[in-house]
Amino acid sequence: MARAWHLKSRPVAMPGPENFELKELPDVPLAQGQFRVRNAWLSVDPYMRGRMSDVKSYVPPFAIDAPMQGGAVGTVIDSANGDFPVGAQVLHMAGWRDEAVVGPELMPQKLPEIGVPLHHWLGNLGLTGATAYFGLLKVAEAREGDVVFVSAAAGAVGSAVVQIARNKGMTVIGSAGGPEKCAWVRELGAAACIDYKAGPVLPQLAEAAKAHGKGGIDVYFDNVGGEHLDAACALARDFARFAMCGMIDVYNDGKPQEMRYLIRLVSARIRMQGFIFTDYLAHMGEFQADMGEWVRAGRMQSRETIHDGLESMPDAFLGLFRGANTGKMLVRL
Amino acid sequence: MARAWHLKSRPVAMPGPENFELKELPDVPLAQGQFRVRNAWLSVDPYMRGRMSDVKSYVPPFAIDAPMQGGAVGTVIDSANGDFPVGAQVLHMAGWRDEAVVGPELMPQKLPEIGVPLHHWLGNLGLTGATAYFGLLKVAEAREGDVVFVSAAAGAVGSAVVQIARNKGMTVIGSAGGPEKCAWVRELGAAACIDYKAGPVLPQLAEAAKAHGKGGIDVYFDNVGGEHLDAACALARDFARFAMCGMIDVYNDGKPQEMRYLIRLVSARIRMQGFIFTDYLAHMGEFQADMGEWVRAGRMQSRETIHDGLESMPDAFLGLFRGANTGKMLVRL
Numbered sequence: 001m002a003r004a005w006h007l008k009s010r011p012v013a014m015p016g017p018e019n020f021e022l023k024e025l026p027d028v029p030l031a032q033g034q035f036r037v038r039n040a041w042l043s044v045d046p047y048m049r050g051r052m053s054d055v056k057s058y059v060p061p062f063a064i065d066a067p068m069q070g071g072a073v074g075t076v077i078d079s080a081n082g083d084f085p086v087g088a089q090v091l092h093m094a095g096w097r098d099e100a101v102v103g104p105e106l107m108p109q110k111l112p113e114i115g116v117p118l119h120h121w122l123g124n125l126g127l128t129g130a131t132a133y134f135g136l137l138k139v140a141e142a143r144e145g146d147v148v149f150v151s152a153a154a155g156a157v158g159s160a161v162v163q164i165a166r167n168k169g170m171t172v173i174g175s176a177g178g179p180e181k182c183a184w185v186r187e188l189g190a191a192a193c194i195d196y197k198a199g200p201v202l203p204q205l206a207e208a209a210k211a212h213g214k215g216g217i218d219v220y221f222d223n224v225g226g227e228h229l230d231a232a233c234a235l236a237r238d239f240a241r242f243a244m245c246g247m248i249d250v251y252n253d254g255k256p257q258e259m260r261y262l263i264r265l266v267s268a269r270i271r272m273q274g275f276i277f278t279d280y281l282a283h284m285g286e287f288q289a290d291m292g293e294w295v296r297a298g299r300m301q302s303r304e305t306i307h308d309g310l311e312s313m314p315d316a317f318l319g320l321f322r323g324a325n326t327g328k329m330l331v332r333l
Numbered sequence: 334m335a336r337a338w339h340l341k342s343r344p345v346a347m348p349g350p351e352n353f354e355l356k357e358l359p360d361v362p363l364a365q366g367q368f369r370v371r372n373a374w375l376s377v378d379p380y381m382r383g384r385m386s387d388v389k390s391y392v393p394p395f396a397i398d399a400p401m402q403g404g405a406v407g408t409v410i411d412s413a414n415g416d417f418p419v420g421a422q423v424l425h426m427a428g429w430r431d432e433a434v435v436g437p438e439l440m441p442q443k444l445p446e447i448g449v450p451l452h453h454w455l456g457n458l459g460l461t462g463a464t465a466y467f468g469l470l471k472v473a474e475a476r477e478g479d480v481v482f483v484s485a486a487a488g489a490v491g492s493a494v495v496q497i498a499r500n501k502g503m504t505v506i507g508s509a510g511g512p513e514k515c516a517w518v519r520e521l522g523a524a525a526c527i528d529y530k531a532g533p534v535l536p537q538l539a540e541a542a543k544a545h546g547k548g549g550i551d552v553y554f555d556n557v558g559g560e561h562l563d564a565a566c567a568l569a570r571d572f573a574r575f576a577m578c579g580m581i582d583v584y585n586d587g588k589p590q591e592m593r594y595l596i597r598l599v600s601a602r603i604r605m606q607g608f609i610f611t612d613y614l615a616h617m618g619e620f621q622a623d624m625g626e627w628v629r630a631g632r633m634q635s636r637e638t639i640h641d642g643l644e645s646m647p648d649a650f651l652g653l654f655r656g657a658n659t660g661k662m663l664v665r666l
Contacts, residue, residue, distance in 0.1 A: 050600065225596060244598045256591035263558060263584075265577045265607040267383065272605040274598035 001027070004067035004097030005313050011052055013254050014321065019052070020314040025067065025097065034103045035079035035090075041119040042095045043071030043127070044307075044316045044329040045156075046223075049251045070095030073111070073121050074333075084110060091121045098310050098333055116295065123302050123328045124160050125291060127277060132160035132221075133287045134280035135243035137168070139273050140219045142241070144169035147213035149205065149232055152223035153193060154181035156328035157245060161221045162188045163300055164290075173208045173217065175201065175228060177323045184326060188301060202231040209235050216240075224249045226257050233261035236268045244274040248321065303327030334360070337400035337430030338646050344385055346587050347654065352385070353647040358400065358430065367436045368412035368423075375428045376404030376455040377640075377649045377662035378489075379556075382584045403428030406444070406454050407666075417443060424454045431643050431666055449628060456635050456661045457493050458624060460610060465493035465554075466620045467613035468576035470501070472606050473552045475574070477502035480546035482538065482565055485556035486526060487514035489661035490578060494554045495521045496633055497623075506541045506550065508534065508561060510656045517659060521634060535564040542568050549573075557582045559590050566594035569601045577607040581654065636660030 001024045008021040030036060048070055051062045062068050072095035076088045084090060084102075092108040094100030102108050111121055123129065135157075136142050148165045152158040153174030165172045166189030174185040174193040182193035191212040194204035209216055216237035222229055225247025232242065250257055264270060294300040305325035307316040313331050320329055334357045341354040363369060381403055384395045395401050405428035409421045417423060417435075425441040427433030435441050444454055456462065468490075469475045481498045485491040486507025498505045499522030507518040507526040515526035524545040527537035542549055549570035555562055558580025565575065583590055597603060627633040638658035640649040646664050653662055 229595075246599055247596045250596055256593045257595055258589035259592055259595070260589045262562075262590055262592070263580045265605060266579055266609075267607070269607040269609065269612065270605075271607070272598060272603075274600070274602040274604070276599075276602065279602060 001025070002097060002099035003310060005310075006065055007052060007062045007068055009064065010054055010061075011049075015049065015052060015318060017314050017318075022311065025099075028101060030078060030080040030101065031103070033081050034101055035076050035081045035084045035108075037072075037074040037090055037092065037094070037100045037102050038077050039072045039074035039095070039098055039100060039333055041073050041122055042310075042313060042331040042333065043122040044313070044320065044325075044331060045070065045127075046246055046248045046251065046320050048317065049321075067094075068096040069093050069106075071122050071127055072097075072100065073118050074100070084108060089118060091126060096313060114292070119304065119328075119330055119332075120295075120302065122330060123156060123304070124295065124300050128156045128328060129160050129291050129300075130280075130284070130287050131245060131277040132157045133164055133291065134277050134283060135221055135245050135275060136161050136164055136219070138280050138283060139243040139275045140221065140241040142168070142170055142219045145171075146218040147171045147173065147209065147216070147237075148219040148221065149173045149175070149209075149217040149235075150190075150221045150223075151175045151196075151228040152248065153185045153190065154326050155223060156325070158221070158223055159185070159188055159302070159327055160300075162190050163294070166190075167290075167294055167299055170219075171212055173205065173212060175205075181326055184303070196228070201227045202234055205231045205235055219243070221245060222247070226250055229257070230259050230261050233259070233264045233268075233270065236264060236270045238268050240268060240270050242270060242272040244272055251321070305329050307331045309333065334358070335430060335432035336643060338643075339398055340385060340395045340401055342397065343387055343394075344382075348382065348385060348651060350647055350651075355644065358432075361434060363411060363413040363434065364436070366414050367434055368409050368414045368417045368441075370405075370407040370423055370425065370427070370433045370435050371410050372405045372407035372428070372431055372433060372666055374406050374452040374455055375643075375646060375664040375666065376460070377646070377653065377658075377664060378403065378460075379579055379581045379584065379653050381650065382654075400427075401429040402426050402439075404455050404460055405430075405433065406451050407433070417441060422451060424459060429646060447625070452637065452661075452663055452665075453628075453635065455663060456489060456637070457628065457633050461489045461661060462493050462624050462633075463613075463617065463620050464578060464610040465490050466497055466624065467610050467616060468554055468578050468608060469494050469497055469552070471613050471616060472576040472608045473554065473574040475501070475503055475552045478504075479551040480504045480506065480542065480549070480570075481552040481554065482506045482508070482542075482550045482568075483523075483554045483556075484508045484529075484561040485581065486518045486523065487659050488556060489658070491554070491556055492518070492521055492635065492660055493633075495523050496627070499523075500623075500627055500632055503552075504545055506538065506545060508538075514659055517636065529561070534560045535567055538564045538568055552576070554578060555580070559583055562590070563592050563594050566592070566597045566601075566603065569597060569603045571601050573601060573603050575603060575605040577605055584654070638662050640664045642666065 220232035226249035553565035559582035
């Protein structure tokens with residue numbers, strides 16, 4: 001019997017295990033155009049927190065007592081859709097469960113056989129990589145020679161941003177929590193990585209920008225908000241561009257962000273632009289060409305933090321907010 | 334003997350009279366290309382506060398014990414520049430003084446005779462109007478049908494924004510302090526004007542947006558920062574554009590801004606763009622054509638808050654931060 005994690009109640013601040021419930025799914029026959037997938041990997045992403053709250057956003061909130069959604073890859077085991085025959089490998093949005101009935105509304109994509117591990121389609125080759133690519137190159141319009149600051153640089157999206165920026169000839173300053181993560185970020189090609197757990201961000205960023213960035217930054221890729229965002233405002237050079245991808249620092253605490261340097265938006269003519277990767281689907285071909293080349297050439301590394309078994313999904317998700325992951329957080333079924 | 338207000342000391346928070354000193358200027362002969370102007374009107378603007386602090390910005394800070402600068406209009410009384418003969422009326426940047434020696438570095442413009450009062454060149458026809466025009470139409474890319482929120486809507490720039498938006502077929506929600514200012518903003522064509530002194534901004538803006546804006550705003554023209562900016566984030570519709578012109582709420586207090594809704598940058602894909610009107614000088618012709626037509630057609634009203642005499646300049650300036658002005662703050666000599 002297929003099972004799925006349901007949203008039992010809406011978290012008000014930090015989510016906890018009590019907000020989730022693993023329940024059996026009713027056994028339904030396939031309608032025309034649908035197919036059944038046995039999931040092999042489930043994606044675990046910070047943005048899912050947003051859908052647990054009942055607020056207007058770019059995607060509707062998860063319904064209470066209904067299965068949650070998210071990226072997943074797996075194999076078709078039964079099909080009423082000729083484009084997705086039994087045996088095909090598929091990326092789709094019916095995550096948080098072991099077996100899924102998938103129709104067009106879940107945006108399925110049949111995966112080509114290009115000799116990469118299946119779970120990479122949830123990472124650099126999928127949503128994660130596309131988010132990094134579009135945010136850096138389309139939203140922030142980062143160019144060769146730019147000094148790029150990236151927060152959560154050892155995370156899934158952040159580590160992709162570091163490498164895309166390096167591959168495109170930019171200078172990267174990362175931020176991550178702890179010496180081990182920072183070492184990896186430098187290994188990926190960052191000129192410097194500040195450790196936000198070792199002290200306040202602003203003086204560390206100022207020092208790194210002095211050493212590597214002519215004293216300032218041209219681009220900021222924001223995954224966290226709060227103190228990092230404020231420091232980026234403080235050190236932005238004229239006409240700096242900020243790609244606003246997420247604010248994991250403030251998803252859960254419900255406290256206001258204290259911004260001392262937001263006023264530099266005006267004098268430095270900073271542009272802050274929020275985005276969702278789906279806004280840039282028209283550029284998917286460009287992303288796939290670049291990313292495919294980098295993956296083949298070994299110029300795109302990844303790490304994964306893997307939890308095993310459907311039961312571990314809430315744990316894996318909660319770990320994101322403790323910085324428990326290096327690279328992509330995944331559940332293997 | 335010509336006199337000018339000098340910066341005596343840098344204000345650390347709210348400036349006071351002790352930061353300014355009125356001193357005589359040395360009597361210097363004109364160099365080739367210079368001319369002497371007897372100023373008739375001095376512009377009094379919030380942005381001047383920025384130049385009183387010793388921070389990196391788009392213009393260098395005022396030097397201590399030197400004459401301050403700002404917009405001014407007057408008449409040429411002596412000239413060593415054939416383009417600016419005696420009797421010509423000139424707009425230039427040597428304000429804060431009664432008589433000025435002007436060279437090209439002070440960006441002089443000879444004013445055409447089009448039958449408008451001289452001080453209008455410091456208002457809708459000058460920097461103030463251009464700032465409103467470029468911010469609304471170029472920075473925020475506001476279009477016919479958009480719902481535009483403007484803070485400090487009874488101020489010089491704000492009242493111009495309200496009217497430009499109305500002239501271009503947009504729906505305007507203003508914010509101003511007190512019923513009298515709000516009444517004027519509505520007179521200028523705003524569908525609603527919230528009184529920020531009467532209560533918190535967010536619930537008032539939500540109500541106005543419900544009545545006039547399909548529940549949200551498409552554009553925000555920010556003159557104040559702080560609570561207004563946060564409310565605009567809360568109520569921004571998808572792909573809203575914010576023109577970041579100034580943050581008078583936070584110029585002086587040195588406290589961080591508390592932002593609860595900055596996170597909506599991501600989900601609503603808000604674009605915040607700081608600007609200075611000089612970034613858009615390439616569009617001056619377009620501005621002058623539109624504004625000239627509106628002024629001739631009576632579709633551009635203005636009010637002035639006028640102080641008399643050079644001695645009153647610091648008082649006029651400090652009044653900006655108490656909201657003492659309706660429309661443009663000016664000193665008449």
